Structures are given as structure tokens and as C-alpha cells.
Amino acid sequence: MRAIVYDRYGGVDRLRLAHVPVPTPGSTEVLIQVAATSINLSDWEGLHGSPAYARFGGLTRPHRKILGSDIAGRVVAVGADVTRWRIGDEVYGDTMPRLGGFAEYAVVPASALAEVPAGLALIEASTIPQAGAIALQAVARAKPGERMLLNGGGGGTGMFAIQLARAAGIHVTAVDNADKLAFMRELGADDVLDYRARDFTTTGPYDLIVDLVAARSVFAYRRALAPGGRYWMVGGTGRTILRVLTLGTLVGALSGRRIGVMAVRQGPEHFSPLAQRVIDGDVSVRIDRAFPLDEVAAALTHHGEGRALGKVVITPQGA
Ligand SMILES: NC(=O)c1ccc[n+]([C@@H]2O[C@H](COP(=O)([O-])OP(=O)(O)OC[C@H]3O[C@@H](n4cnc5c(N)ncnc54)[C@H](OP(=O)(O)O)[C@@H]3O)[C@@H](O)[C@H]2O)c1
Structure with a gap:
């Protein structure tokens, strides 16, 4: 072959x-x-x-x-x-x-x-399988009415997560490069940020941050979180994972927030619900x-x- x-x-x-x-x-x-x-x-x-x-x-x-x-x-x-x-x-x-x-x-x-x-x-x-499983599990961590920020929101996972969050009544801020801002708005993002022009950690505060491309310090993430807010790293640099797992856990606990790495559960039961949402016309x-x-x-x-x-x-x- x-x-x-x-x-x-x-x-x-x-x-x-x-x-x-x-x-x-x-x-x-x-x-x-x-x-x-x-x-x-x-x-x-x-x-x-x-x-x-x-x-x-x-x-x-x-x-x-x-x-x-x-x-x-x-x-x-x-x-x-x-x-x-x-x-x-x-x-x-x-x-x-x-x-x-x-x-x-x-x-x-x-x-x-x-x-x-x-x-x-x-x-x-x-x-659907990988991006869908991540998107479903990420969006499930926010409640209707909460403010969620999606860093790297113009990619494959973002495409699904923005639509799912919007459908769940979550306020979505999506961050990506300037060429993807209109696309993210079209998917349903309430606010969009160009990562080359704006550091999202100086905006907010957010109840949930889902980071697909993490590369900042845990103190920056802490700054962008509302009291009780959660920061979940999904992907990013190896150095950032180490920081989030160590210092992030501590800084989160001491400040009444959570800062951690999201281990995405994989398998058909975790992605196939999204296929149904696509067939139903909720998600494109x-x-x-x-x-x-x-x-x-x-x-x-x-x-x-x-x-x-x-x-x-x-x-x-x-x-
Ligand atoms: N935790 C787990 O268990 C688990 C499991 C599976 C996968 N993952 C991870 O999940 C992530 C999934 O990503 P994906 O497939 O959705 O990626 P993708 O389709 O490549 O989308 C990522 C987006 O992030 C943008 N981006 C790059 N640098 C950025 C920055 N500094 N700030 C904001 N946005 C930036 C990219 O734009 P540009 O084109 O400008 O670069 C791109 O649009 C991967 O990192 C993967 O390793 C984690």
C-alpha cells in the first residue's frame, strides 16, 4: 500500500x-x-x-x-x-x-x-474524534452564563468548542491569529482576540480558560481568572506543562482558583455524541x-x- x-x-x-x-x-x-x-x-x-x-x-x-x-x-x-x-x-x-x-x-x-x-x-x-472529544470535555467544564476563554480557538478543536459553548449559553472569547477572527465570530464567539496583538491574560477575568497552545506563566493565568475560576491546559509547551502541574496547582489552591492540565478521555463514547449534534444541525x-x-x-x-x-x-x- x-x-x-x-x-x-x-x-x-x-x-x-x-x-x-x-x-x-x-x-x-x-x-x-x-x-x-x-x-x-x-x-x-x-x-x-x-x-x-x-x-x-x-x-x-x-x-x-x-x-x-x-x-x-x-x-x-x-x-x-x-x-x-x-x-x-x-x-x-x-x-x-x-x-x-x-x-x-x-x-x-x-x-x-x-x-x-x-x-x-x-x-x-x-x-470529529480527537478535536470533538477535547471540545466536548472542555465545554462541559463551564456552566451557562459563565465566561469562557478559548486560547487557540481558530483550529480544529476550537471550531467545535466555540459552537458547543455558544449553544450551551456560555459567553465565549476566542483567541487566535488575525486571519481567523472573522471565522471564530461566524462560529459564534462573542469576543475575539488576535494573539499577536493582545495578551489574553491582561483581559478578563474569566470563569474558565481552556488553553490549546499554552506557553505563559502560571501567574499570568492566575491573573486572568475570576475568583473560583478554572484554567485547564490541553496542549502547549513541555515547560508550561511542568509549571502548570507544579506551581500552577499551588498558586491555584492558594488563590481560590484551579490551574491544571486536562487529561482528555478518548474513545467512541467521548466523541460520538458530537456526531449526533452535527446530524441534528446544532454544530457544523x-x-x-x-x-x-x-x-x-x-x-x-x-x-x-x-x-x-x-x-x-x-x-x-x-x-
Ligand atoms: N490533554 C490531552 O489529553 C490532549 C489530547 C489530545 C490532544 N491534545 C492537544 O490538544 C491540542 C489540540 O489542538 P488542535 O488540534 O485544535 O490544534 P489546531 O487545529 O492546530 O489549532 C490550534 C490553533 O492555535 C493557534 N495558535 C498558535 N499559537 C497560538 C498562540 N500563541 N495563541 C493563540 N493561538 C495560537 C493556531 O494558529 P496559528 O496557525 O497561527 O499557529 C491554531 O489556529 C494540541 O496541542 C494537542 O497536542 C491534548
């Missing part, structure tokens, strides 16, 4: 198209013919091996040679102990930490998958662009350049 592989951490020049054997599913796994794999920031992080947590399982070289975690496709083979899925089923899920979505076929644990519901296209389904999926398999490097560059309005998706079988 064709796959985009890499052997060393670095830029998109490390990626190459290769012909590799179709993987064989283990007894509790299924083999998927991949129709679509959406790009997440975690793919970029896995390519670069940065932040440090992206090297989990491969300190000096990537353990998994094929990136791509949010996949949708058809089941073409099942392991001996799999009873949930049959050949031909349309499924989607997050293959993290196994990865393998930037390929024509991928092996996935049967338990990581959900059935693609009627009314949802495979390409749309591929946008925005796909900025689809790229063929041999253009994964261009797709990652497009995502990384900060101009994508919505998800960027790879379609390994072609359009």
Missing part, C-alpha cells in the same frame, strides 16, 4: 511516500481502508517531536513511522476476537497512540471505533481543504501556516 512515512523527527521534508506492506490486524483489531484522515496539531507535534510529550514511545526516533490519527473508512478485515465489526462497516475513530492514518490502510483497535451514523459523510466523520463541520495522500507535507504546511479555516483532511483513496 502507499503510505507517508518518516524516520526522524523534523520538518515536512522528513516525510516521504513509500510502498509498505498492508498491516495485519491482531485478534482485537480491525483493518480499515482509509477514506479520510483529518489533521490535528498532534500530527505536527509528532512530526517535530516537540513538545517533549510528542516523543512518548520514541525518544530519539519516532516509534510509529506513519502519522495520522483521526481516521474514517471501511472495515476490510477483522481480528479473530472482534465481534463488534464486520467487513464493509463504515467506522471512524482516533488511532492515537498507534497512528497510521496517512496511508491507504490502517489497523485500529476495535474498541477505538464508532459506526459512522447515517447522514454523516466519511470525510466529516474524520474531523467546516472543512477548509482536502489533499490527496501524496500531498500530506503540503497539507501539514497549510495547516501549520495558520490560514486554514476549519479542518484539513487527507483522502488516501483520492477525491
